[in-house]
Amino acid sequence: MTPVCPFVKAARPDEASLKNNSDSQTKHQSGQEVKAKQESGESATVSPKCPFGYDSETFKLGPFSCMVCQALLYESSKCVPCSHVYCKACISRFKDCPLCGADIEKIEPDTNLQNVVDRFIEGHARIKRSQMDKDQQKAVGEKKTVIYEDVSLERGAFLVQQAMRAFRAQNIESAKSRLSICAEDIREQLERMGTTSELCSQLGAVLGMLGDCCRALGDASSAITYFEESVNFLKKAPTDDLEIIHTLSVSLNKVGDLKYYDEDLQGARSYYFQSLNVRRDAIKNHPSSSSQILDVTVSLAKVADVDRNLGNEDVAVDEFQEAIKLLDRLTLKPEEVGLEQRRLSVLEFLKNQLSEKQPDSNP
Numbered sequence: 001m002t003p004v005c006p007f008v009k010a011a012r013p014d015e016a017s018l019k020n021n022s023d024s025q026t027k028h029q030s031g032q033e034v035k036a037k038q039e040s041g042e043s044a045t046v047s048p049k050c051p052f053g054y055d056s057e058t059f060k061l062g063p064f065s066c067m068v069c070q071a072l073l074y075e076s077s078k079c080v081p082c083s084h085v086y087c088k089a090c091i092s093r094f095k096d097c098p099l100c101g102a103d104i105e106k107i108e109p110d111t112n113l114q115n116v117v118d119r120f121i122e123g124h125a126r127i128k129r130s131q132m133d134k135d136q137q138k139a140v141g142e143k144k145t146v147i148y149e150d151v152s153l154e155r156g157a158f159l160v161q162q163a164m165r166a167f168r169a170q171n172i173e174s175a176k177s178r179l180s181i182c183a184e185d186i187r188e189q190l191e192r193m194g195t196t197s198e199l200c201s202q203l204g205a206v207l208g209m210l211g212d213c214c215r216a217l218g219d220a221s222s223a224i225t226y227f228e229e230s231v232n233f234l235k236k237a238p239t240d241d242l243e244i245i246h247t248l249s250v251s252l253n254k255v256g257d258l259k260y261y262d263e264d265l266q267g268a269r270s271y272y273f274q275s276l277n278v279r280r281d282a283i284k285n286h287p288s289s290s291s292q293i294l295d296v297t298v299s300l301a302k303v304a305d306v307d308r309n310l311g312n313e314d315v316a317v318d319e320f321q322e323a324i325k326l327l328d329r330l331t332l333k334p335e336e337v338g339l340e341q342r343r344l345s346v347l348e349f350l351k352n353q354l355s356e357k358q359p360d361s362n363p
């Protein structure tokens, strides 16, 4: 799943004025809360103002959280006899309760608690809509309104954050459910506000994550539908934004991969090739972006691999060689250690591809 939250750019207008209001958070923390590990990439996107502490900077596991996946409960299930509650998918992997160690005799659904959790999530929506038309500047002065407004503005980021936690913990259904609400929200906004490039890029990213969920669940055809829809929305977003270009090209490659596994080589090539073109265009506009050049070489390798499997050996060799040339010419700064490692591993892969086929071409 994309590690970058699509709401990372949705800057909050009043961020600075709210930053030092730490008082309101501590009041709402309960004793059983556990410090969660900081997750890079999310900390900048979610504000620390949720009255329940559901944010990444000061994230605490509250009564609505599952201790296994560290996200909001999904299909809340109570262990018998100890009564500890987890998501159904999370606890089903355990024989003993992870909190108290008691033998789990059986697991019962806790619909009452799940209803409260669902209302909490829905509450974010209501707050958002009621605040939408009000004068935001005016509201900053009053503490209670500030808290609510803050939650409302971050609902998308909040849902994505919950989804990413659940996804990492392999609770894919939970992730899918949160992302579906998020996608619904953005679609509704698109209808109300018209097509803006920000909404398109957000929806494109969320749909891509939904595709990842379907893929993880083994539902390739739904995954392809989501990735294709993701591509369509990302294409409406600004073409000079490198992050959007990357997400777009990755979505195209993911469709290509799924077609490839399905042995639809022509289909796979068509998507890999579209991705390659998106990345090539990006280099034209950003000739100095090393990671974009690396992306192009990875795309070339994918296209070449399909071409080889389709029996177009000469075309494939040209593409492998073009990628090698690009990587040989690529000079990275000493501090770009990660990129250099990637460059060397792609280069090694490409050279292996060329030497591998040598016996065939010289019979």
Ligand SMILES: [Zn+2]
Binding pocket: 066, 067, 068, 069, 070, 071, 073, 074, 086, 087, 090, 171
């Ligand atoms: Zn869970």
Ligand SMILES: [Zn+2]
Binding pocket: 079, 082, 083, 084, 097, 098, 099, 100, 101, 102
């Ligand atoms: Zn227990």
